[in-house]
Amino acid sequence: MTSTLESDADETGAADHLGAHGYISDKARYLARLKRIEGQARGIHRMVDEEQYCIDILTQISAMTSALQGVALGLLDDHLKHCVVDAAKAGGGTADAKIKEASDAISRLVRS
Template identity: 45%
Template structure:
């Protein structure tokens, strides 16, 4: 069974993801059009940075809502363990 949650900043996250989607399409087009490698790499770097911002925003929301709620409900140890697992994955 998967967990669900209400994203407090859902629209902001969706807007960021739409911009990233457009950037990825732009990179696809750049490669199709044989654009200079360094230009493509700059765009890829911008996409990675934007994805990191989305990840950090989600991590912040998760910590401030889900983890805090779990601690209040006396299930904090499991929530913190899960949070640390996600942090390890994000920093690979």
């Protein structure tokens, strides 16, 4: 899976997202996974509406959380392999901005 350089970053580190993103070759897979997660969310909603047992609902929430984390880790991996690598090859401010962007994303994921 190769991609073109996603974008150049301006001096504030903001990206101009005009290029192809690293996940684009797996877009159908990500959409299918997200559709399943949507179904899980609807199922949890229904369970609460039907006043099902708390532990059963929590079990489903845990499964959905795990599924979302899987999507997030896949997107992060694609971002590192494509967007960050391409920016590192370009060097300069673009590389620094992409590395900071990835670090910030990892930090958010770890906190969640």
